[in-house]
Amino acid sequence: MRHETLISIVGAVLVGLVFLFPSPARADEVESRRCKTGDTACTIGEFLYDDNYVPVPPANASCTLSIVDPASTPLGGSPFAMSEAADGWYFYNFDTTAQADGLYRSNMCCTVTVPTSQTLCLDKSFTVGASFNSLADIAIAVWGGTSRTLTDFGTLVTDIWNNLTRSLTTRNIGLGENIAREEEHWTTRFAGDGEVLAGQTYRATIWILNFETELSAPAVAPTYTIYDSMLNPVSSGTMTLGDTAGVYNLSYAVSGSATGGRWKTIVNVDVDGGGNDIQDGSYWEVESSPAQVTINAITDNTIPSITANVTIKNEGGSGYEYKYSYCVVSTENNPCGGGNDVFYNSGSKYLNAGESWIKNFNATVPDPGTYWFKVVVQWGTEKSGATQIFTTGSVACLGDYNLDGWVNLTDFSIMLFYWNQYNPAHDLSGDGYVNLTDFSILLFHWGKCP
Numbered sequence: 001m002r003h004e005t006l007i008s009i010v011g012a013v014l015v016g017l018v019f020l021f022p023s024p025a026r027a028d029e030v031e032s033r034r035c036k037t038g039d040t041a042c043t044i045g046e047f048l049y050d051d052n053y054v055p056v057p058p059a060n061a062s063c064t065l066s067i068v069d070p071a072s073t074p075l076g077g078s079p080f081a082m083s084e085a086a087d088g089w090y091f092y093n094f095d096t097t098a099q100a101d102g103l104y105r106s107n108m109c110c111t112v113t114v115p116t117s118q119t120l121c122l123d124k125s126f127t128v129g130a131s132f133n134s135l136a137d138i139a140i141a142v143w144g145g146t147s148r149t150l151t152d153f154g155t156l157v158t159d160i161w162n163n164l165t166r167s168l169t170t171r172n173i174g175l176g177e178n179i180a181r182e183e184e185h186w187t188t189r190f191a192g193d194g195e196v197l198a199g200q201t202y203r204a205t206i207w208i209l210n211f212e213t214e215l216s217a218p219a220v221a222p223t224y225t226i227y228d229s230m231l232n233p234v235s236s237g238t239m240t241l242g243d244t245a246g247v248y249n250l251s252y253a254v255s256g257s258a259t260g261g262r263w264k265t266i267v268n269v270d271v272d273g274g275g276n277d278i279q280d281g282s283y284w285e286v287e288s289s290p291a292q293v294t295i296n297a298i299t300d301n302t303i304p305s306i307t308a309n310v311t312i313k314n315e316g317g318s319g320y321e322y323k324y325s326y327c328v329v330s331t332e333n334n335p336c337g338g339g340n341d342v343f344y345n346s347g348s349k350y351l352n353a354g355e356s357w358i359k360n361f362n363a364t365v366p367d368p369g370t371y372w373f374k375v376v377v378q379w380g381t382e383k384s385g386a387t388q389i390f391t392t393g394s395v396a397c398l399g400d401y402n403l404d405g406w407v408n409l410t411d412f413s414i415m416l417f418y419w420n421q422y423n424p425a426h427d428l429s430g431d432g433y434v435n436l437t438d439f440s441i442l443l444f445h446w447g448k449c450p
Helices: 135-143 156-162 409-417 436-444
Strands: 006-010 018-020 033-036 042-050 061-068 089-094 102-112 118-123 126-129 187-191 195-197 201-209 220-227 233-238 247-253 261-270 278-287 291-300 305-314 320-329 343-351 356-364 369-379 382-392
Touching (some): 042 102, 089 102, 201 261, 291 382, 305 320, 320 356, 343 356, 409 436
Antiparallel strands (some): 006 042, 042 089, 102 118, 102 126, 220 233, 261 278, 305 356, 320 343
């Protein structure tokens, strides 16, 4: 309490209720005190401080507690003198024995005598009844009840666990009924993705786990359906039991003429014989038209125009529209289309099954040096490619096979060696063959190269 004009009174848990005198003041608790029925000492009290938060000693103050019962009748002996402690705690131990349950309106008044006489009153109303201040009290109140049944909330615990049609292991209530059926949920693990070449075998495996996550055989062996890239069902059947219970395998021979793309496998697992309880599966790729790519020769390595003779072959069982790209790079690990190619170009070509396409790919290289000619062909999600290293020379004449700066008998002798043969490296016309057309080109450049 303030020695002159200010007095503070703070709850047993809260600190900081400050009151100014001599003007009238009053404070109320947020929630009333709860006293358990039959408690011989339910403590009602407050800490008393001055405005410097120094406890007011018993010698300087005295407090009383006035109590009115739920019927609005003052209790005999009220107001009651409150006990004191040296730390400023003023309290009264209320005996709830033989008292009615309900709200007891109470008023705590304290008089401070030092340095001047001052009085403060605080609402200390409390409730007498069953206590719910702890989980233990709540549990006792709920499960200790004896007036409940399954239909009217009577002896709930006893009725549940003593019923003969239930057990902790079966969770069964009655015919066709179960408690917590979801706890018996089975699961599956399926492996059947990846890529398969048309004409090869697709394989998949499923592992079936019971509600204890152990491999276990279902009531019925799992069935499967395979769909092609157009979502047409192409195969269905029953999976084969593996070496262990709960493990089933699937093998499917993909036709050599199968359409490439994203295929799908769906597996149905009947756990208890009542229907398809679990459905699993995955997508996988069929690669139907792999491409073979070959750089036959660099037929012109003289700057600025470079020519590579290339063969692309469809090795699949069906026709396919191939996308291809080719480039010249200055380092071997530089991919086509990497953004720093010396030269880059792309296109597409449809090839029937087994068909080969022979083509001269032309590129431009500005400076002499060592380079890599690369060709990349895409089929489905896969790629095939070929690379050939070459060294460029300065401008020369067509027919200067030995690159000595002259087209003469030496070059003619070289041409005769390959005469009427398919040899892109010595072909001058670009058709891949060494013949009269190439001889005419050689004669045109006869003599010293410019």
